[in-house]
Amino acid sequence: MVDDHNKLIARDPKTFKERYAIDVHLRHRVTSVDPHNRSICVVDLDTGTERTESYDHLLLATGSRPVQPFAEAKGLDNLHIIKSLASGIALKQYLDREQVRHAVIVGGGYIGIEIAEALLLRGIQVTMLQRSAYIMHAFDPSMSKRIADGIRRHGVTVMTGAGVKGFEIDKGKARAVIAGGQTIPADLFILGMGVTPNTELAQNAGLQLGPADSIQVNEHMQTSAPDIWAAGDCCQSIHLINRQPVYIPLGTTANKQGRTAGINIGGGDATFPGVLGTAITKFQDTECACTGLNTRTLEKTGIDFVSSEIDARTLPGYYPETAPLTVKLLADRKTARILGGQIVGGPGSAKRIDTLVVALHAEFTLEDMLNLDLSYAPPFANVWDPMVIAAREALKQ
Amino acid sequence: MVDDHNKLIARDPKTFKERYAIDVHLRHRVTSVDPHNRSICVVDLDTGTERTESYDHLLLATGSRPVQPFAEAKGLDNLHIIKSLASGIALKQYLDREQVRHAVIVGGGYIGIEIAEALLLRGIQVTMLQRSAYIMHAFDPSMSKRIADGIRRHGVTVMTGAGVKGFEIDKGKARAVIAGGQTIPADLFILGMGVTPNTELAQNAGLQLGPADSIQVNEHMQTSAPDIWAAGDCCQSIHLINRQPVYIPLGTTANKQGRTAGINIGGGDATFPGVLGTAITKFQDTECACTGLNTRTLEKTGIDFVSSEIDARTLPGYYPETAPLTVKLLADRKTARILGGQIVGGPGSAKRIDTLVVALHAEFTLEDMLNLDLSYAPPFANVWDPMVIAAREALKQ
Numbered sequence: 001m002v003d004d005h006n007k008l009i010a011r012d013p014k015t016f017k018e019r020y021a022i023d024v025h026l027r028h029r030v031t032s033v034d035p036h037n038r039s040i041c042v043v044d045l046d047t048g049t050e051r052t053e054s055y056d057h058l059l060l061a062t063g064s065r066p067v068q069p070f071a072e073a074k075g076l077d078n079l080h081i082i083k084s085l086a087s088g089i090a091l092k093q094y095l096d097r098e099q100v101r102h103a104v105i106v107g108g109g110y111i112g113i114e115i116a117e118a119l120l121l122r123g124i125q126v127t128m129l130q131r132s133a134y135i136m137h138a139f140d141p142s143m144s145k146r147i148a149d150g151i152r153r154h155g156v157t158v159m160t161g162a163g164v165k166g167f168e169i170d171k172g173k174a175r176a177v178i179a180g181g182q183t184i185p186a187d188l189f190i191l192g193m194g195v196t197p198n199t200e201l202a203q204n205a206g207l208q209l210g211p212a213d214s215i216q217v218n219e220h221m222q223t224s225a226p227d228i229w230a231a232g233d234c235c236q237s238i239h240l241i242n243r244q245p246v247y248i249p250l251g252t253t254a255n256k257q258g259r260t261a262g263i264n265i266g267g268g269d270a271t272f273p274g275v276l277g278t279a280i281t282k283f284q285d286t287e288c289a290c291t292g293l294n295t296r297t298l299e300k301t302g303i304d305f306v307s308s309e310i311d312a313r314t315l316p317g318y319y320p321e322t323a324p325l326t327v328k329l330l331a332d333r334k335t336a337r338i339l340g341g342q343i344v345g346g347p348g349s350a351k352r353i354d355t356l357v358v359a360l361h362a363e364f365t366l367e368d369m370l371n372l373d374l375s376y377a378p379p380f381a382n383v384w385d386p387m388v389i390a391a392r393e394a395l396k397q
Numbered sequence: 398m399v400d401d402h403n404k405l406i407a408r409d410p411k412t413f414k415e416r417y418a419i420d421v422h423l424r425h426r427v428t429s430v431d432p433h434n435r436s437i438c439v440v441d442l443d444t445g446t447e448r449t450e451s452y453d454h455l456l457l458a459t460g461s462r463p464v465q466p467f468a469e470a471k472g473l474d475n476l477h478i479i480k481s482l483a484s485g486i487a488l489k490q491y492l493d494r495e496q497v498r499h500a501v502i503v504g505g506g507y508i509g510i511e512i513a514e515a516l517l518l519r520g521i522q523v524t525m526l527q528r529s530a531y532i533m534h535a536f537d538p539s540m541s542k543r544i545a546d547g548i549r550r551h552g553v554t555v556m557t558g559a560g561v562k563g564f565e566i567d568k569g570k571a572r573a574v575i576a577g578g579q580t581i582p583a584d585l586f587i588l589g590m591g592v593t594p595n596t597e598l599a600q601n602a603g604l605q606l607g608p609a610d611s612i613q614v615n616e617h618m619q620t621s622a623p624d625i626w627a628a629g630d631c632c633q634s635i636h637l638i639n640r641q642p643v644y645i646p647l648g649t650t651a652n653k654q655g656r657t658a659g660i661n662i663g664g665g666d667a668t669f670p671g672v673l674g675t676a677i678t679k680f681q682d683t684e685c686a687c688t689g690l691n692t693r694t695l696e697k698t699g700i701d702f703v704s705s706e707i708d709a710r711t712l713p714g715y716y717p718e719t720a721p722l723t724v725k726l727l728a729d730r731k732t733a734r735i736l737g738g739q740i741v742g743g744p745g746s747a748k749r750i751d752t753l754v755v756a757l758h759a760e761f762t763l764e765d766m767l768n769l770d771l772s773y774a775p776p777f778a779n780v781w782d783p784m785v786i787a788a789r790e791a792l793k794q
Binding site: 007008110240250251252253255256272273275276277278279280281282289291317318350351352353354355357358359361362364368370371372373374375376377379380381383384385 | 404405507637647648649650652653668669672673674675676677678679688714715749750751752755756758759761765767768770771772774776777778780
């Protein structure tokens, strides 16, 4: 646990000024962009004054906001949405102030899982509601089930096929959620239903949009307007497996996109080729990670593929800290090129996805995995890496 | 700690027979191989009877034995060499039986470090002697120093430039070792001076030998004689970076070589292209791993190279379990192709070498590292992977 939220702030305005000579204006809202005159309208939220600023280059890094489809639930005291540091602090203060015995989390994605863990550690009973048939949609159903089992093992109620119909509201508080044909009462409700890109500025300026209305960019992070760039949760990426534009907003991608845009704006030449959709998270002793395409996205693109799903262990069986892990690999049936993979397992399992990440960047086939000189010593690994075993299994198909 | 040494036995003769229909003859010594008549001479050590057996295919998996250059130290009660399960049990029994206060370990390689940790955990004062100027020769001197610092931090005395001249012996026991101009008394002496391949049979049969007198094999694991194959610690490998034959005997390589030979003997077609010399170990809270060529081996091959050495952390600085790690990367100066790398750091650092292992197999350049979609979430990693930071630094040279 992090004891002080100030430790979570990477750079404050003073640091920006002193280290990078960048002026940061907090509490200033940009209301419009004029690509033809290369200018923006900006409002100082404290004084209410509006002014026009011109630019040589403009970077749109407007991020994303959480999805909140329930109009009636707006402004409720005990309904929280986690997005910013401020919203995290607000939730923490609410938990310190109020007696919360039972919380409902709407959404079985990364945010839902991480909030569930945090609440569980405070001794709160947690119910997680997922609209579709399985949680963690970046994973295949069989792997998702393993994640859900790991969450349930700690006493969390995970309900799938439980889309939220609405809330029972009384005196400014939600008292229950109606979902999956049930009315589920709780003291606290948290929405973790994904995010949508903040692209109203870009849209009003006439910029081209991509998937999920994210800002379209090329691999230099240039938008469709001259000298306007975009990076981070507000813009699209290219998926490196099928070369399709995708909207997969993640912090690590945002950093690489920002660096690429910054180099180009500064007169350099950098490209950001795209993403594999790599993601990783944990719930107590259950870790999970995925990269590349999964069964659902492969079926959508119409690629004929084989897959394997194998059970292995993080360390030799005689080693006390050994933990189970399951690896799923997906590969092109004709070429054996690896297209994606998933790991679910105990402590020390998920970060191994990076082996597969590099293999996907290198466009490796299943055969290329067989003789990888991966590191082995009993405190770190088994002689045969689970990824190699999974490749061997997939080759049998 | 493993409580029962029987857990360390992967397969016993009964398992071989029942699961694989393989007859295992323990306590049988093969005394010669006749490639022309396709036969071997074998002695039953219990009955003393000798017989000739013919073969269609012969696999030499004779392994290696530890180096022991001190004739006068042979058979001493308190001088141990660790190689087999039996020698480990003998050491454990000696420690249970005798009061050992101070042990001297000759050799600062993997075995030396792992034995030092085991002795330290039993409360024994340990002195480690290394002939050359730094321990762990697969690493560069600057990285080796970090490993040595990590070992010294736990109270182990690490002496470099301390080649052993001999032992002071009294009543069947070594009383002191003479090294580095000093006479160092101790209760127990352990040799971890590396291994030499068991290739007398191969040599007497007229087979070609490779580096360090290991058995020469092609990538099918065929020796220079028809229908004689070799795999494991007795034979050479090809180093994938410079395509030179090397002798780097490791368990993980032995497994891959054995599988390759087995498939080919069984009529299949498999190849083992070679090794990167990947290795990993730990001493308490200090982990280390390396792969590819290092400064010493690159200078020997005459390749012009650049390198970077950067300090980073396993997890974000605000995360309580964050630990320091140092990454060294070496790359071709002209082509920027990565040639090797090393990690030394705290818990959770060394296994990350696998990212680099796959990158080396893929013949990645430093530029290829910059946009890898490696997994990121605060419990697992920093936004910028240390390997990526190291690549960026090396590109500046």
